[in-house]
Amino acid sequence: MNIALFPSVNDVDKEFLRDKDVIVIDVLRATSVITTAIYNGATVFPVLEVEDALKFKEEGYLLGGERRGLKIDGFDFGNSPLEYKREFVEGKNIVFTTSNGTRAIYKSFNAKNIYIGCMLNGKALVKKVLEDKRDIAIVCAGTYGKLSLDDFICAGKIIYELLKLGNCNIDDISTAAYIAYRDYKGKILEYVKYAGHYNYLISIGCKEDIEYCFMEDILDVVPVFKDGRIVKI
Amino acid sequence: MNIALFPSVNDVDKEFLRDKDVIVIDVLRATSVITTAIYNGATVFPVLEVEDALKFKEEGYLLGGERRGLKIDGFDFGNSPLEYKREFVEGKNIVFTTSNGTRAIYKSFNAKNIYIGCMLNGKALVKKVLEDKRDIAIVCAGTYGKLSLDDFICAGKIIYELLKLGNCNIDDISTAAYIAYRDYKGKILEYVKYAGHYNYLISIGCKEDIEYCFMEDILDVVPVFKDGRIVKI
Structure with a gap:
């Protein structure tokens, strides 16, 4: 089983993804939100543009997401995973758009399976892809087309768990992510505090979100x- | 001063490089060879194709480089920096082609200055780019279009030296490289031993080259x- 890592949505080689399992990571915060919402019983419809999302409002869908990290006018939810509690989302259809994460999902359309990954569900996800026995591409969403350190360390966690359980060949950027996670396991925020997007989120008051997003393996969901929709396997 | 890092020649955004200082890194082994040859008094003419190099032979140029890590038929030198001794190269014109490094040099043509960097000349190079006071793009050549761990840790060294002396904003992938170097300083081979290209070079008998290429700051040359030619500043 071969593992390749793409540092950001702009670096994705769409042809390379064909027939592979793709794991999309946008740990701060899109894939952490999606994983939480799905765990709590929602169905999530990712869309690329705010205008696309607003069209669904009249049909009774709830809307969630962000631009520049902030809740969008007319939306029901922002991009904090802590908003997506079971009491609000269970059985609901949520249309969701973010600056980077939803782009990464659509850019992966050639894959055989597109899984949503984050720190919260790392181990559950790894169990699933090892059952699939396909080559894996890890697509880090990044921030505006560049690698984000928070995605990188999360990719490192997933690779770490894969190597613990399976026999995998990994490329060098996967190795760099693996080493970073291995060396900072148990003190991840010491690593992530250098990330540009981490510091932006702190500046707009999202410290609790970050602490939640870096909890490991608390959600047993893939x-x-x-x-066109994201569901629980 | 802003610093951006491109993980491989395939990831380079040519427009982004315009008017910046670019540092090209192919630590195993093209930029280590070039730096050594220049230090020992050669002038180096990088070319992309073997056929281009062979045309120069009749005009008295020496030829150096590799394909698949090995010396090319009809060439005077391979891609081992240890071959490029002063007694053989001083005052000579050497046409040079490699699989990744020379591509990275040409891909950087939009830059204001294109510097050749490696572990051997890291500090000398950093002193020069800090004098220039331009934004910096670090172009890792990589291996066949993908990040190579050896280039990554060398980029980390250059960023480490830049941050020690200058006031720089660095992007997240630069931060990841910086942390890797900072944490493995003094034991770099413990990090690099995981690199695919490192292991390939070991398999073709290049252990001494690797040990040489990871010596730090032994050549005071930029x-x-x-x-069309590489010269000493």
Whole structure:
């Protein structure tokens, strides 16, 4: 089983993804939100543009997401995973758009399976992809087309768990992510505090979100994107 | 001063490089060879193709480089920096082609200055770019279009030295490289031993080259690419 890592949505080689399992990571915060919402019983419809999302409002969908990290006018939820509690989202359809994460999901359309990954569901996800026995591409969403350190260390966690359980060949950037996670396991925020996007989120008051997003393996759920929607496997 | 890092020649955004200082890194082994040859008094003419190099032979140029890590038929030198001794290269014109390094040099043509960097000349190079006071792009050559761990840790060294002496804003992938170097300083081979290309070079008998290429700051020279040739500043 081969593992390749793409540092940001702009670096993705769409042809390379064909017939592989893709794991999309946007740990701060899109894939952490999606994983939480799916765990709490929602169905999530990712869309690229705010205008696309607003069209769904009249049909009774809830809207969630962000631009520049902030809740969008007319939306029901922002991009804090802590908003997506079971009491608010269970059985609901949520249309969701963010600056980087939803782009990364759509850019992965050539894959055989598109899984949503984060720190919260790392181990559950690894168990699933090892059952699939396909080559894996890890697509870090990044921030505006560049690697984000928070995605990188999360990719490192997923690779670390994969190597613990499976026999995998990993490329060098996967190795760099693996070493970073291995060396900072148990003190991840010491690593992530250098990330540009981490510091932006702190500046807009999202410290609690960050602490939540870096909790490991608290959600035993594997969200998968298929036919325009994200559901629980 | 802003610092951006491109993980491989395939990831380079040519427009972004315009008017910046670019540092090209291919630590195993193209930029280590070039730096050594320039230090020992050669002028180096990088070319992309073996056929281009062979045309120069009749005009009295020496030829150096590799394909698949090995010396090319009809060439005078391979890609081991240990071959480029002063007694053989001083005052000589050497046409040079490698699989990744020379591509990275040409891909950087939009830059204001194209410097050649490696572990051997890290500090000398940093002193020069800090005098220039331009934004810096670090172009890792990588291996066949993907990040190579050896280039990554060398980029980390250069960023480490830049941050020690200057006031720089660095992007997240630069931060990841910086942390890797900072944490493995003094035991770099413990990090690099995981690199795919490192292991390939070991398999073709290049252990001494690797040990040489990871010596730090032993050559006080800054090679610059201008008008088709690489010379000492």
